[in-house]
Amino acid sequence: MQSNAPTVQATETSFRIIEALMEREGAGLTELAYHLELPKSTVYNHLKTLERNEYVVKRDDTYDIGLRFLHLGEYARNRRLLSRVGPPEIDTLAEQTDEMVNLLVEEHGRxxxxxxxxGSDAVHMDTHAGKRVYLHTMAFGKAVMAYMPEERVDAIIDQHGLPKATQHTITDREELFAELEVIREQEHAFDREERLKGLHCVAAPIITDDTIVGGVSVSGPKSRMRGEWFTEELPRLIKSTANVIEINLTYGRDDITNVLL
Incomplete structure (x- = not known):
């Protein structure tokens, strides 16, 4: 949920520069200043500060993201117990389905x-560890929103909107809430080309002590993700995997301290 508290403009500018470097896969000073509509002197000062602190690297005249972010990302991921107990079950599900299997969490409404x-037949997709996606466009997102309080879902929609990713994306609030009600009843969610054209997905939430911890999803081409395999068998396998992870999370807390769920 967005806060009304004031933000530090210099920090906002640094983050804008970092995001721009990632989106453009590296850029020069002039290109960045033009893209961000900022004075070159301002961009230069921020880049030099980031470079001095090893968050940005410079090769010839091009600046790029430094590997120090990798260290921070690994730390953030490993702080979650889910990232420690979930992967073995995800690997097993990938062997069972031959498709791409994902472990996800919700953070800041994404x-x-x-x-x-x-899996052995998995297709290449645009996702990677750390990628952030709008919840309403994906099976995982709908699966976790179905178990959130209605006011929390409203807050996420108010913050991020319901942008259209494909012609199948749900962009109407009432339509989304109607689908979330169905998802609560069946305990799993479908994505039929709602985020990527040609891609279908099934997901189930991971819930412990009435807390939504994350979710499991299986993605694949719509040519394979159809019929009873898509509507019945996959949901059964995914929910079974989510249940095993829930059990491991419950008992894993006793062995590992100082981590987040």
Missing amino acids: GVFIYREK
Whole structure:
């Protein structure tokens, strides 16, 4: 949920520069200043500060993201118990389905991939650990929103909107809430080309002590994700995997301290 508290403009600018470097896969000073509509001197000062602190690297005249972010990302992921107990079950599900299997969490109203495993027939997709996606466009997102309080879902929609990713994306609030009600009844969610054209997905939430911890999803081409395999068998396998992870999370807390669920 967005806060009305004031933000520090200099910090906002640094983050804008970091995001722009990632989106553009590296850029020069002039290109960045033009893209961000900022004075070159301002961008230069921020880049030099980031470079001095090892968050940005410079090769010739091009700046890019430094590997120090990898260290921070691994730390953030490993702080979650889910990232420690979930992967073995994700690997098993990938072997069972031969498709792409994902372990995700919700953070700041978006879905975040924290682990993925390719089955033998998995297709290449645009996702990777750390990628953030609008919840309403994906099976995982709808699966977790179905178990959130209605006011929390409203807050997420108010913050991020319901942007259209494909012609199949749900962009109407009432339609989304109607689908969330169905998802609560069946305990799993479908994505039929709602985020990526040609891609279908099934997901189930991971819930412990009435807390939504994350979710499991299986993605694949719609040519294979159809019929009873898509509507019945996959949901059964995914929910079974989610249940095993829930049990492991419950008992894993006794062995590992100082981590988040």
